[in-house]
Amino acid sequence: MTADQLYHDPALAQFYDAENEWTEGLEYCRQLAASCASVLDLGCGTGLFAATLAQEGRCAVTGADPAAAMLDIARARSGGHLVRWLQADARALRLNERFDLIVLTGHAFQVFLTREDQAAVLRTIASHLRPNGRFIFDSRNPLxxxxxxxxxxxxxxxxxxxxxxxxxxxxxxxxxxxxxxxxxxxxxxxxxxxxxxxxxxxxAFPAQERLAELLEEAGLIATSWLGGWDQRPCTADAPEIIVAGTLQGALTPAASTEG
Structure with missing residues (x-):
């Protein structure tokens, strides 16, 4: 996978925050993190979510991204000194530790173009989730x-x-x-x-059916499918495919009814 200069070139990375302000998705994930002791932000970009969460002081936050130019911006922002930043590819990251919540937002999942790469990212998520930990990621609906x-x-x-x-x-x-x-x-x-x-x-624009297959192969299970950060259902005309879930076998009877 060739490095995308939109994120790796500092001259282009400087426009990211002007294009992407705080969104419904970041607020939704912030609420998910409210009861967590540890959060991993995969594909953290310029670190707005990770730094904001760390400033609240409720959990330990790790942000990982392959683009040094994005991480330079992340480190310099308010709250950046409170986050552990890692320059790492989500397909290969292995920290030998587990997290209460793993987020992969901003359509970062779509930069992984092949089924093999998408499967590798989900294996990374599975290998870093604590028992009963949760994950969430988004992708645009190809339909x-x-x-x-x-x-x-x-x-x-x-x-x-x-x-x-x-x-x-x-x-x-x-x-x-x-x-x-x-x-x-x-x-x-x-x-x-x-x-x-x-x-x-x-x-890439993977279909919901492919995502469901990949989740199962990675040892993950979806507890909800949303069609937008406003929590609309994931229908054929919904703009997003937002999947939240946990490890297979980790569901409690109460959690199994979610979504």
Missing amino acids: VEEWKEWTPEQSQRTLTHPLLGAIEAWNDVSRDAASGVVSYDSYYRVQASGRLYSACSPI
Whole structure:
């Protein structure tokens, strides 16, 4: 899997926070972590969730991401000094420890393009969950075909960068019909200087059926399937596939009725 420069190049990583503010998903996961002693944030990116959680002081937080440029931003943010940051690939991470909660949000699961890579990530989750620990991750619903909206005409937007000022941003997109992999181009033009930054990012759109198969193979079980962070059901027209669960065999009778 080739390193995506959108995250690995510091010149591009600097736009991540301008594009991604605190979301319903992060708040949902924050509530899940309320009773946890330890949390692993896989694909933590610039560390907003991990650092915010650590500042609350209720649990020990570990953030892992393969991109050094993202982790540099994470370490520098408020609360960053309270998190254990690890530069690591979610497919291969092995810490010989277990966590109460593991989160993989922001559609990070979609950067794993093949079934083998997706299976490896879920094995990482399974190997780091405590008995009765919980996991949650999200992926866009392929049935909605959201990528069709990622055209230059439909994606035009203006961002505000704390140092560079106004940024004109847009996307372009292509899709490989055989693999289902979508490649989207991100463009950022600084209005003041005219400088243009760009990157191409391939992502997968696994179906719910595949995710269910992969969970079973990894020794995990879903306790709920949501179609959005507003807790709508996971239906064919829902924008998201959000799966929460635990280790197989870890369910108590009360937990088995969830979702």
